[in-house]
Amino acid sequence: MVSETAPLLVAEGLAKGFGSGEGRVEIFRDVSLRVLAGDLLAITGPSGCGKSTLLHLFAGLDTPDAGRVALEGADWAALAPAPRAALRGAGVGFVFQFHHLLPELTAEENVALPLFLAGRPEEVGRREAREVLDRVGLLGRAGAFPRTLSGGERQRVAIARAVVRRPGLLLCDEPTGSLDAAHAARVFDLLASVAKERAGAAIIVTHDPEWARRCATIKLLGEEGLSDVARSAFPAVSGGQTVV
Amino acid sequence: MISYFLARRYLLASRREAQVGVVALAAFLGLALGVAALVVSLALLAGFQTHVRSRLLSETPHLLVTPAGRGVFHDADRVGGRIAEVSGVVSVSPVARGRIWVSMGRDAAPAEVVGREKTKGLVLDVAQARPLGIVPGETVTLVSSRSRLSPLGPIPIVSTMQVTGLAPASTGRRAAEASLPLDEARRLFALGPDGATGYEVFLKDAAHPGKAAAAVAAALGPSVAVTTWEEQNRALVLALRLERFVLFAAVFLIVIVAGLNLAATSAVLAATRAGDAAVLSVLGASPKAVERVFRAAGGGVGVAGTFFGLAIGVAAAFVLGGFGLVPLPAQLYGLGHAPFRVDALDVLVVGILSVLWSFVAAAIPARTAARQPAVEALRGV
Numbered sequence: 001m002v003s004e005t006a007p008l009l010v011a012e013g014l015a016k017g018f019g020s021g022e023g024r025v026e027i028f029r030d031v032s033l034r035v036l037a038g039d040l041l042a043i044t045g046p047s048g049c050g051k052s053t054l055l056h057l058f059a060g061l062d063t064p065d066a067g068r069v070a071l072e073g074a075d076w077a078a079l080a081p082a083p084r085a086a087l088r089g090a091g092v093g094f095v096f097q098f099h100h101l102l103p104e105l106t107a108e109e110n111v112a113l114p115l116f117l118a119g120r121p122e123e124v125g126r127r128e129a130r131e132v133l134d135r136v137g138l139l140g141r142a143g144a145f146p147r148t149l150s151g152g153e154r155q156r157v158a159i160a161r162a163v164v165r166r167p168g169l170l171l172c173d174e175p176t177g178s179l180d181a182a183h184a185a186r187v188f189d190l191l192a193s194v195a196k197e198r199a200g201a202a203i204i205v206t207h208d209p210e211w212a213r214r215c216a217t218i219k220l221l222g223e224e225g226l227s228d229v230a231r232s233a234f235p236a237v238s239g240g241q242t243v244v
Numbered sequence: 245m246i247s248y249f250l251a252r253r254y255l256l257a258s259r260r261e262a263q264v265g266v267v268a269l270a271a272f273l274g275l276a277l278g279v280a281a282l283v284v285s286l287a288l289l290a291g292f293q294t295h296v297r298s299r300l301l302s303e304t305p306h307l308l309v310t311p312a313g314r315g316v317f318h319d320a321d322r323v324g325g326r327i328a329e330v331s332g333v334v335s336v337s338p339v340a341r342g343r344i345w346v347s348m349g350r351d352a353a354p355a356e357v358v359g360r361e362k363t364k365g366l367v368l369d370v371a372q373a374r375p376l377g378i379v380p381g382e383t384v385t386l387v388s389s390r391s392r393l394s395p396l397g398p399i400p401i402v403s404t405m406q407v408t409g410l411a412p413a414s415t416g417r418r419a420a421e422a423s424l425p426l427d428e429a430r431r432l433f434a435l436g437p438d439g440a441t442g443y444e445v446f447l448k449d450a451a452h453p454g455k456a457a458a459a460v461a462a463a464l465g466p467s468v469a470v471t472t473w474e475e476q477n478r479a480l481v482l483a484l485r486l487e488r489f490v491l492f493a494a495v496f497l498i499v500i501v502a503g504l505n506l507a508a509t510s511a512v513l514a515a516t517r518a519g520d521a522a523v524l525s526v527l528g529a530s531p532k533a534v535e536r537v538f539r540a541a542g543g544g545v546g547v548a549g550t551f552f553g554l555a556i557g558v559a560a561a562f563v564l565g566g567f568g569l570v571p572l573p574a575q576l577y578g579l580g581h582a583p584f585r586v587d588a589l590d591v592l593v594v595g596i597l598s599v600l601w602s603f604v605a606a607a608i609p610a611r612t613a614a615r616q617p618a619v620e621a622l623r624g625v
Binding site for chain 2: 053056059094118208
């Protein structure tokens with residue numbers, strides 16, 4: 001059981017690179033981070049700096065070359081595949097740049113999928129999925145397949161899927177990157193509010209200063225690790241409000 | 245279960261996807277044809293074997309009771325009565341069996357003969373009559389190996405009889421055998437009026453003669469030997485069983501090969517859905533759960549193909565057999581058309597083995613797909 005003050009996520013001394021020998025490229029090193037309940041954190045940086053890779057490490061999808069990551073007190077590296085998958089399913093919600101909805105499933109089924117994978121009965125899963133779809137304003141589209149949804153709707157379904165199990169940590173990888181400005185603003189606002197209601201904490205990776213400055217904490221990822229960035233360094237360009 | 249739910253959706257969607265749809269259809273049809281071929285082949289074989297078996301049971305006594313040594317039964321009625329009292333025995337007939345010479349004109353040939361109560365006249369086996377050129381209606385001389393005393397000394401016992409008919413070569417008989425009335429056989433073999441060399445016993449349940457054989461042996465003691473019809477025709481019974489096994493193994497190869505197409509289906513599906521597998525991992529699916537999805541998809545095609553094949557095979561066997569659509573030369577087989585007999589156990593075994601093989605074939609590519617790191621697929625999608 002994690003206490004109220006215990007960090008949800010602890011990352012210490014993470015390093016990651018790709019390739020081997022002379023062709024090896026070091027992406028980042030010495031990345032450390034502690035995320036507490038209620039945090040809304042933006043990680044920003046130029047394209048290719050390893051933001052998505054860092055999220056994969058946080059979610060236990062990839063292993064660091066050095067350092068350790070613990071979610072809710074459990075070290076990813078110490079877990080066997082099955083408990084690792086179970087912890088990821090219960091503790092992590094993931095929103096991708098592209099929705100990555102399963103095209104054969106309806107919006108409702110896509111949202112219920114994490115519940116089905118957790119072994120919930122179909123009726124229960126569908127009911128909870130409809131509740132979350134209602135929250136993101138898509139209850140009327142519950143039976144629609146992803147191909148019939150607009151880009152913004154797909155991303156809202158993806159957000160609903162990410163929070164349906166009320167994860168401790170919501171990881172968002174450029175969640176508005178595939179949307180136009182108007183849809184991006186609506187989706188970001190929805191994401192921030194839903195994250196506050198249904199997730200313990202959220203990390204949003206973005207290279208867009210507009211979205212970074214709306215988060216309470218902003219970190220810049222570079223080769224030498226994460227560094228704090230003042231929100232004032234990101235002037236509002238479209239009148240957006242700070243979320244926290 | 246979520247794996248079957250997803251697999252079903254993938255397979256339904258594959259109708260719209262050329263890559264998966266073509267290999268899935270090929271696997272489905274291949275397996276269905278293989279299973280149907282196996283069911284039809286087994287039904288044909290079962291039909292023939294049932295025919296052979298019924299002929300065998302009608303011609304061969306279900307139990308043969310003989311003296312354990314070289315002796316004969318001298319009190320045939322009493323011994324026959326004791327056999328008849330055994331539970332499951334329908335009829336008991338004393339027989340006199342032995343070897344004679346059949347002579348016509350200047351030619352003679354040895355022949356096995358058996359005397360039975362109900363036999364009228366002398367009936368020769370075709371194989372016995374042909375070398376001597378004997379046709380029904382002709383008179384032949386039977387010379388016994390036993391002799392009787394005469395004023396001139398011992399002379400062979402001889403009988404002259406008219407050949408009343410020729411019996412076709414019978415199923416499973418080890419040697420050609422002529423038959424004649426029991427009293428005439430007793431005279432030829434000097435057995436006396438109440439003698440017999442053995443008894444032919446027919447049972448209520450011919451399919452399981454072992455229990456009755458043991459009961460007869462127990463009733464008569466160690467001085468008699470009891471052989472069942474299966475023991476009398478051991479070579480034929482073994483050949484029938486072997487034939488069934490060999491046919492099953494040979495035709496099941498079609499199912500094996502068709503099943504390998506399911507591995508291809510599973511592999512193509514896994515390759516085209518690598519992104520989905522990664523998303524499932526992100527959502528909390530364990531590698532085994534992801535493996536189950538692709539295995540269920542390949543296995544699902546196998547189950548559908550198997551059931552379709554069983555339905556086609558059973559229907560084809562009923563139609564071919566019921567309407568006599570496969571004619572045969574009756575004089576050769578004793579049947580006007582090929583007999584088909586669908587055995588429920590055969591259908592069940594074929595179905596179970598085909599479904600099991602389908603899942604085994606689909607398992608390897610499914611496991612490979614499940615072991616792909618999710619991040620690699622996520623970078624690619």
